[in-house]
Amino acid sequence: xxxxxxxxxxxxxxxxxxxxxxxxxxxxxxxxxxxxxxxxxxxxxxxxxxxxxxxxxxxxxxxxxxxxxxxxxxxxxxxxxxxxxxxxxxxxxxxxxxxxxxxxxxxxxxxxxxxxxxxxxxxxxxxxxxxxxxxxxxxxxxxxxxxxxxxxxxxxxxxxxxxxxxxxxxxxxxxxxxxxxxxxxxxxxxxxxxxxxxxxxxxxxxxxxxxxxxxxxxxxxxxxxxxxxxxxxxxxxxxxxxxxxxxxxxxxxxxxxxxxxxxxxxxxxxxxxxxxxxxxxxxxxxxxxxxxxxxxxxxxxxxxxxxxxxxxxxxxxxxxxxxxxxxxxxxxxxxxxxxxxxxxxxxxxxxxxxxxxxxxxxxxxxxxxxxxxxxxxxxxxxxxxxxxxxxxxxxxxxx
Ligand code: ADP
Numbered sequence: 276x277x278x279x280x281x282x283x284x285x286x287x288x289x290x291x292x293x294x295x296x297x298x299x300x301x302x303x304x305x306x307x308x309x310x311x312x313x314x315x316x317x318x319x320x321x322x323x324x325x326x327x328x329x330x331x332x333x334x335x336x337x338x339x340x341x342x343x344x345x346x347x348x349x350x351x352x353x354x355x356x357x358x359x360x361x362x363x364x365x366x367x368x369x370x371x372x373x374x375x376x377x378x379x380x381x382x383x384x385x386x387x388x389x390x391x392x393x394x395x396x397x398x399x400x401x402x403x404x405x406x407x408x409x410x411x412x413x414x415x416x417x418x419x420x421x422x423x424x425x426x427x428x429x430x431x432x433x434x435x436x437x438x439x440x441x442x443x444x445x446x447x448x449x450x451x452x453x454x455x456x457x458x459x460x461x462x463x464x465x466x467x468x469x470x471x472x473x474x475x476x477x478x479x480x481x482x483x484x485x486x487x488x489x490x491x492x493x494x495x496x497x498x499x500x501x502x503x504x505x506x507x508x509x510x511x512x513x514x515x516x517x518x519x520x521x522x523x524x525x526x527x528x529x530x531x532x533x534x535x536x537x538x539x540x541x542x543x544x545x546x547x548x549x550x551x552x553x554x555x556x557x558x559x560x561x562x563x564x565x566x567x568x569x570x571x572x573x574x575x576x577x578x579x580x581x582x583x584x585x586x587x588x589x590x591x592x593x594x595x596x597x598x599x600x601x602x603x604x605x606x607x608x609x610x611x612x613x614x615x616x617x618x619x620x621x622x623x624x625x626x627x628x629x630x631x632x633x634x635x636x637x638x639x640x641x642x643x644x645x646x647x648x649x650x651x652x653x654x655x656x657x658x659x660x661x662x663x664x665x666x667x668x669x670x671x672x673x674x
Contacts, residue, residue: 283404363668374427425455452500484604491590513556580616625650
């Protein structure tokens with residue numbers, strides 16, 4: 276069975292074609308600058324990399340070019356589109372309407388459109404991706420895999436905000452959580468690694484990338500997560516503030532003459548470690564600057580690690596214990612300095628890392644960085660959101 280995984284952004288479209296018999300990637304690629312001058316498609320397979328520069332005014336044309344590349348006699352990898360058994364779409368927000376992945380239908384599309392306002396940065400693009408595929412491959416089944424679905428098991432005490440209950444009821448204002456496919460994948464991999472029954476495990480997964488979120492996974496199910504109604508909440512991120520006293524907004528709006536939209540844009544794009552350091556949102560730049568003595572870069576790294584550490588502590592309280600701490604995503608997998616700083620002075624919780632094991636070079640494998648006195652297993656598990664989407668799509672087709 277072959278499954279095409281599609282991750283559509285506002286001006287981008289990433290794709291991977293999986294052979295599900297071996298769970299291997301046959302080809303992957305991405306389109307950038309859709310609707311902007313200089314659109315480009317990069318297509319990578321065992322036959323090498325092909326770069327196609329051509330105007331792509333919308334997602335439909337981008338999708339047509341992707342399919343053309345997939346079947347191209349020279350650099351394509353399949354003979355015809357009919358070899359693609361299904362498409363799995365990454366979708367940001369289920370709006371609480373779906374607690375698992377679903378097959379695409381007109382009704383499901385309408386629900387996604389209704390929920391688009393809950394994820395204004397991603398949902399319109401996700402919907403364009405679905406519509407583009409429906410147009411260019413109308414007979415191929417499609418599945419939608421939601422970033423929020425893994426968090427649907429959170430108990431009300433974790434997802435409720437302390438606001439007027441009517442606003443929760445009428446406007447669906449609550450915590451949803453994001454990066455669900457990643458938290459699900461790495462927690463399942465951790466359970467497998469531990470060799471325990473899922474019911475007997477208490478795991479904290481730290482997805483630390485451009486956006487970062489921490490989840491508490493008890494008995495294989497998410498019981499809390501750090502992102503909220505939107506992906507702006509939780510730990511500080513590359514350019515996002517994470518948790519902040521909301522009264523700061525009124526104060527800053529008055530000082531800097533900002534509207535509420537300006538404030539949200541500020542919190543999304545001008546804050547986080549980039550805002551503190553004034554150097555970069557990229558942890559490679561930050562660690563280098565800190566090594567060179569840049570105090571603000573050091574401060575940004577400290578604030579980030581402290582934010583992650585505090586969530587770990589609070590989730591140990593939420594689960595009354597911890598068996599395994601998992602690091603994943605760009606920073607979690609690559610930046611050993613962050614893992615070290617997060618795990619420092621956590622011996623009260625039985626957490627300590629093996630410093631030497633922690634400084635490994637990322638090779639895409641699971642690494643056990645547990646210190647010899649640590650009661651908690653500490654693992655680095657490379658995430659694979661696309662594989663989860665492909666697996667969920669296959670499951671939906673077969674059941
Ligand atoms: P996203 O998918 O949210 O954009 P990633 O999970 O790819 O983010 O993480 C990207 C971040 O990981 C970068 O901003 C950078 O700070 C950090 N990082 C550190 N080392 C590396 C590395 N060797 N390769 C890629 N990203 C790295």
